[in-house]
Amino acid sequence: MNIEIKELVFAYPNGVLALEGVTVGIPTGSLVAIVGQNGAGKTTLVKHLNGLLRPTSGLVQIGDWDTRQRSVAELANRIGFIFQNPDDQLFCRTVKEEVQFGPRSLGFENDRIETLVEAALELTELHEKASQNPYDLSPAWRKMVALASILAMDTPIVVMDEPTTGQDAVSIERISRIVQSLHGSGKTVIAITHDIDFCAENFERMIVMRQGMVVLDGPIQEVVAEREMLASTYVEQPQITRLAKRLGFSTIVYKPDDFIRVLHDS
Amino acid sequence: MALIELKNLTYHYPLTNSPALQDLDLEVQEGEFLAIVGANGAGKSTLCYTISGFIPHFFKGELAGSVSVAGIDPTKAGLGEFVQKVGLVFQNPFNQISGSKFTVYEEIAFGLENLGIDPAEMRERVDEIIRLTRIEDLKDRSPYALSGGQQQRVALASILVMRPQILVLDEPTSQLDPIGSQEVFQVIKDMALQGMTIIMAEHKVEWVAEFADRILALSAGQAIKLGTPREVLGSPELPEHGIGISRYTQVARKALQAGLWPEKRSMPVTLDECVQGFQEIIA
Numbered sequence A: 001m002n003i004e005i006k007e008l009v010f011a012y013p014n015g016v017l018a019l020e021g022v023t024v025g026i027p028t029g030s031l032v033a034i035v036g037q038n039g040a041g042k043t044t045l046v047k048h049l050n051g052l053l054r055p056t057s058g059l060v061q062i063g064d065w066d067t068r069q070r071s072v073a074e075l076a077n078r079i080g081f082i083f084q085n086p087d088d089q090l091f092c093r094t095v096k097e098e099v100q101f102g103p104r105s106l107g108f109e110n111d112r113i114e115t116l117v118e119a120a121l122e123l124t125e126l127h128e129k130a131s132q133n134p135y136d137l138s139p140a141w142r143k144m145v146a147l148a149s150i151l152a153m154d155t156p157i158v159v160m161d162e163p164t165t166g167q168d169a170v171s172i173e174r175i176s177r178i179v180q181s182l183h184g185s186g187k188t189v190i191a192i193t194h195d196i197d198f199c200a201e202n203f204e205r206m207i208v209m210r211q212g213m214v215v216l217d218g219p220i221q222e223v224v225a226e227r228e229m230l231a232s233t234y235v236e237q238p239q240i241t242r243l244a245k246r247l248g249f250s251t252i253v254y255k256p257d258d259f260i261r262v263l264h265d266s
Numbered sequence B: 001m002a003l004i005e006l007k008n009l010t011y012h013y014p015l016t017n018s019p020a021l022q023d024l025d026l027e028v029q030e031g032e033f034l035a036i037v038g039a040n041g042a043g044k045s046t047l048c049y050t051i052s053g054f055i056p057h058f059f060k061g062e063l064a065g066s067v068s069v070a071g072i073d074p075t076k077a078g079l080g081e082f083v084q085k086v087g088l089v090f091q092n093p094f095n096q097i098s099g100s101k102f103t104v105y106e107e108i109a110f111g112l113e114n115l116g117i118d119p120a121e122m123r124e125r126v127d128e129i130i131r132l133t134r135i136e137d138l139k140d141r142s143p144y145a146l147s148g149g150q151q152q153r154v155a156l157a158s159i160l161v162m163r164p165q166i167l168v169l170d171e172p173t174s175q176l177d178p179i180g181s182q183e184v185f186q187v188i189k190d191m192a193l194q195g196m197t198i199i200m201a202e203h204k205v206e207w208v209a210e211f212a213d214r215i216l217a218l219s220a221g222q223a224i225k226l227g228t229p230r231e232v233l234g235s236p237e238l239p240e241h242g243i244g245i246s247r248y249t250q251v252a253r254k255a256l257q258a259g260l261w262p263e264k265r266s267m268p269v270t271l272d273e274c275v276q277g278f279q280e281i282i283a
């Protein structure tokens, strides 16, 4: 399911102009990361996908739907959304009920709900915690619950706002596996992240925002090469890219294994 | 005597069987920058709460062993005495906003107002912190009409402005953009150099390695390592405890296995150390 955003402008009620004309197309199956400085408009942009915000002007299309003509509930069939703060989206008594809530409200049949919930708990490794209250879990695990509850809705597009914040190395690897698994099943994955290393190692395309605008958009290897443009929006190059540059490599690398390969060949 | 002294500290949250901190011994000197690393649930926040008096005053539970923070014994003194000396920046900035103020400026001045600081001095201190945390554009905004990272900057500013003797920061840069995180590390380092004592829980090991004097690694409530960044972050057992290592350490480990890292060199934890090691190989 393609996403088309055209000339999107958005002003908050207090007058803050958060998006100043954003145009991006995201085809089915894309693996896209959005990066950029605090306040650049990343969260504001993706909140237009699920209808939480409506364009001041411009157009947002999800498949053949114009978001202006669709309710948040309808859009939930197409867009799964994991908030920056997981506490904004958890309200059930147990983890399992929380994960069941989404597919139930989409009106899926019981068998399908059961299968989806099982798969979501499996991927997020929440099985053991299924009967606990989400609020008794640590913040890091609450984020997993939010993620599971979205996976269970089986939407063609999944949006994650800062999935790795506060997560330890093991959880970040788990999130990588989830991203790859969604990508493997043909879904579109869009993640906002400040973790540029995670972004470079797990995504294919990078959109860079600054002050309400998209300033770079392209394949990872091209975007990570743009040191100055990234720095202008407070983003650094990946650690591996910086290392390779200091050593005078002529090719752009951003993954540890690629670094070793280039080192070996030189 | 050290400014912070924990001896044989064991703590249980109410109604829990396994301790969140166990047999912890720690001494921190005045002006030191100590970072705490550990997997999720290792006890980083619990230790932050203990040093700032929230344990046992806000979280009850069972505290055994001895705690002394700037001469205060938390089991005898009230939270009020801590507030004068220790500032805590919470892990979740969304919890730090007071809820009683209309603008970011007022939010940051709130703590000083409560201390009855002279208005001229107050304005000077608030302006300085607003500049240091780069939130000049936001000062007339509502503290709720902000992006995630902007809220975290405000939360940080509202504690920094108090100039506590001991500053406890629980993942203070989790929502910040990469260069912004680095700037905050630098601001905090400068405060340590001026004599403020810093305790910081943090996952971003590449910055901890550059800025902290010492690192405490926790696993399941126990101290598994305490030492300089290189001693702790270069240690081979860290990943077994679910603690992240920087890409610099990761890539050097892979290189060592491929025979592409100088055998005599220890594992690098910073970019500079990593560059030096590989330069030897290339040469």
Ligand SMILES: Nc1ncnc2c1ncn2[C@@H]1O[C@H](COP(=O)(O)OP(=O)(O)OP(=O)(O)O)[C@@H](O)[C@H]1O
Binding pocket: A012, A013, A014, A016, A017, A018, A036, A037, A038, A039, A040, A041, A042, A043, A044, A045, B144, B145, B146, B147, B148, B149, B150, B175, B177
């Ligand atoms: N509820 C709101 N009311 C008014 N202005 C807002 C609101 N939420 C965000 N803003 C402003 O809109 C702009 C874009 O914010 P947004 O949350 O989209 O940024 P972001 O790129 O997600 O940043 P971060 O990395 O800090 O999360 C910022 O200037 C912010 O202050």
Ligand SMILES: Nc1ncnc2c1ncn2[C@@H]1O[C@H](COP(=O)(O)OP(=O)(O)OP(=O)(O)O)[C@@H](O)[C@H]1O
Binding pocket: A138, A139, A140, A166, B013, B014, B016, B020, B038, B039, B040, B041, B042, B043, B044, B045, B046, B047, B059, B091
């Ligand atoms: N209020 C509470 N009541 C009961 N147990 C708690 C409470 N808060 C934390 N715990 C438990 O105490 C242990 C240590 O938790 P703590 O929050 O200190 O870890 P952390 O290292 O800060 O983790 P994270 O990286 O997720 O922030 C965990 O087992 C956690 O589940």
Ligand SMILES: [Mg+2]
Binding pocket: A042, A043, A044, A084, A161, B147, B148, B149
């Ligand atoms: Mg955001």
Ligand SMILES: [Mg+2]
Binding pocket: B044, B045, B046, B091, B170
């Ligand atoms: Mg914590």
